[in-house]
Amino acid sequence: MPVPSDARHHPLVPVLETVTASCCPGRLNFHCHTTNSDGSLHAEALAAQALSIGLEHLAVTDHHSTDSFRPIQQWFEQQSETGATTPHLWSGMEISCLLEGCLVHVLALGFELDHSALEPYRQGQAPVGEPLKAVEVRRRIHAAGGLAVLAHPGRYRLPFHRLIPAAADLGFDGAEAFYDYEMQARWRPTPLVCESVTQLLDKHGLLRSCGTDTHGLELCGR
Template identity: 45%
Template sequence: MINKDFLCIKNIIKSVTKDSCPNSINFHMHSTYSDGSLSPIEIYNQALELNIDHYAITDHHSVDAYLELVKIIESDYLDSSFFPKLWTGIEITCLLKGCLVHVLGLGFDPSSKHLLPYVEHRSAIGNELLASNVVDSIHNANGIAVLAHPARYKLPFDILINEASKLNFDAVETWYNYERAPIWIPSEFICDKIFDCANSYSLLSTCGTDTHGLSLLRR
């Protein structure tokens, strides 16, 4: 059964353009719960200062940052409508067409039993490492499955996106700063090609800074 959060985040992703990140929508960042430099509360404070509309902390194989922030936000007894919308997020390592890739899960139920193999701060093994099983697990948890930064792998992005479409991925992380420029900007030529490729398979396009450092405005 598809819940309203799934439909809501899907509509938000449909609105993403190359100009959405980093100031409006940022669906890829890391906290100290994986390999990031910012604590969850530091991410939260920056999201407030930057007036970000929607964001997700996508730690590797962990949802602890989300759970921590939800407690803090709820304990403030403040009107959440005035704050950036925090969505559940995770980054999962898996095999797609025999190539090691990363998959982002967005908007899922963090308590879902279907995600248990992927939220234990370690990479999956065996059949759980297959992209098909990762996508199914994210979908069973009412989430969106996204192929992260498709031009960073050993196989060409068009081959990986084609395979992702066959496995019912929902989206591709199209807008990404591959050059790691100090001022975040999507790499125009490659991102435009990825956008066209994703569209040819009716896949949505997301964006994110993939922040590991001290600013949500850059990687």
């Protein structure tokens, strides 16, 4: 077992502790993409949609890039000056790694944006060697003050019944409990899979997250 971190004192934890099947896409979204990786929305356009639907908390998780954070932060600040209520913006990034020999994705959330520990993962592509191991990804995310969340655990070559316990053993903080595995036109969690994932997260004391994994032009869809 890894040495326990102080991640449970992270300010995002109380938000994730409120996550239910109804939180996304209207209140919380901790998984979405812009043109800075493989998304279709420019950063400011995604921010505008987040504002229009009334999101309370947002993390943009481009693959191996944090380039969207500051443009969105600046856009939100400009809207706040006009009296608009903007979402709380958390830093985010989606990182590829090997867990149980399976290539998976990890969401780094709420980390110090420019922390050197995450430098290997900000190069636009997955690293090779030691930084690709899940335990090293988790260690570096924690070193940067963030949370490590296993993305869409029901989408991999290995079943989530194996991956979630393995992630827990490595000190991960949580996983995406609610995800649209059927990829509907408007996002909605897939009942049976998400219920099973949620039960397993609860069993291992892991946090629940949710997000649309938007790659298209609508933040309320996939």
